[in-house]
Amino acid sequence: MLFKKTLVSLLMAVAVSANADVKITQEDILGAWQVDAEAISLDGRGLKPLKSLWTFRKDGTMEGYSTDSNAHARVSEFRATLQYEIEDGKIHKQVSSGRSKLETCTVIEKKDPKMTIECNGIFFFLTRK
Secondary structure (H helix, E strand, C coil): CHHHHHHHHHHHHHHHHHCCCECCCHHHHCEEEEEEEEECCCCCCCCEEEEEEEEECCCCEEEEEEECCCCCCCCCEEEEEEEEEEECCEEEEECCCCCCCEEEEEEEEEECCEEEEEECCEEEEEEEC
16 A cells, blocks of 8 residues: 555656746746747647747847748738746746736746647647757
């Protein structure tokens, strides 16, 4: 019985550490990142390819640039500059330009040149440019 409890505790600890957040600094994300795709799940379920570029600047601004080749898209090209900061190893950024509301993005995995982040239940898969 003691063996089973120990084994279950060990497996739970491994599962928690496998999904642990990666704590980052501003220097870890400075520069341009190609947003390759977004998904509703970390395993890629509902994967949607994207053509976006996020550029994190040292002055605390982040420029986002996206294009959409879908003929039915409302806008084929979009550019926005948002404020961001790193606090407790997480990215806190404006939801949209000109608004004070922030969203928190957690880095799930970072192995250069790749990074996976989660913002409000959406997972973004990025590659450093």
